[in-house]
Amino acid sequence: MVATVATLCLFGLFIAAVLCLTRIIIGPRAADRAVAFDTLSTVIVGMICVLCVLWNSTLYFDAVWILTLVGFIGSAAIAKYLTRGRIF
Amino acid sequence: MTAVAHLVVEVAVVALMLGGTFFMLVTGIGLIRFPDVYTRMHAAGKAGTLGVALLILAPALYFLGSDPAVSVRGGLAIVFQFLTTPGATYLLAHACYATGHLAHERTELDELKDVLPDYPSSEFGPE
Numbered sequence: 039m040v041a042t043v044a045t046l047c048l049f050g051l052f053i054a055a056v057l058c059l060t061r062i063i064i065g066p067r068a069a070d071r072a073v074a075f076d077t078l079s080t081v082i083v084g085m086i087c088v089l090c091v092l093w094n095s096t097l098y099f100d101a102v103w104i105l106t107l108v109g110f111i112g113s114a115a116i117a118k119y120l121t122r123g124r125i126f
Numbered sequence: 127m128t129a130v131a132h133l134v135v136e137v138a139v140v141a142l143m144l145g146g147t148f149f150m151l152v153t154g155i156g157l158i159r160f161p162d163v164y165t166r167m168h169a170a171g172k173a174g175t176l177g178v179a180l181l182i183l184a185p186a187l188y189f190l191g192s193d194p195a196v197s198v199r200g201g202l203a204i205v206f207q208f209l210t211t212p213g214a215t216y217l218l219a220h221a222c223y224a225t226g227h228l229a230h231e232r233t234e235l236d237e238l239k240d241v242l243p244d245y246p247s248s249e250f251g252p253e
Contacts, residue, residue: 039136039140040139043143044143046144047143047147050147050148050150050151053151053154054147054150054151057154057158061158067227069222069225073163073166073167073170074166074170076211076215077154080150080178080207080211081150081153083181083182083203084147084150084178087181087182087184088143088181090189091143091184091185096185096193096196100199103199103206106203109214110211110214113215113217114213114217118221120218120221120222120224121220121221121224121225
């Protein structure tokens with residue numbers, strides 16, 4: 039039961055990732071792309087969680103919180119760059 | 127664990143994964159459908175955070191019996207997610223307002239217009 043639902047959820051998350059990539063491609067300005075990229079990293083975190091359940095392995099679970107923190111740093115850097123034209 | 131406990135955990139994990147996937151799909155649809163950058167942030171910042179929290183809870187519950195360290199890391203990851211995603215969304219929204227991203231024309235309330243009358247102040251408007 040768990041494996042079937044995990045495969046189904048992977049497919050749904052794949053569709054969500056494709057929607058985020060569409061917004062990254064068509065997004066009219068840089069901020070739209072930044073928001074979509076942040077969401078894409080969140081979707082990838084969800085994919086890693088579902089894969090942990092599907093493979094019955096905890097090997098990649100550390101990537102979850104590392105990706106969370108790195109995604110925040112990326113979004114904060116993009117926001118500073120959009121406001122001032124430089125990061126620091 | 128007994129067989130009944132296994133079944134309860136499996137049902138809970140399945141429900142968590144399905145719920146998280148639903149909210150992530152809603153986030154993606156919102157990113158495509160909403161008309162301006164602020165409403166897209168609303169979709170990404172709220173539904174996305176809830177969806178990924180549910181998705182992290184699924185392996186945290188699934189490995190609770192065999193590897194409790196994963197559950198601890200999962201809880202930490204949820205705390206990080208709830209701390210960082212609204213912060214990043216706030217920073218991006220402030221950057222958008224400062225660089226003159228216009229809200230959709232049907233937006234009725236702009237409270238920052240009275241507080242910060244000289245915005246957009248930055249001449250650096252990235253395309």
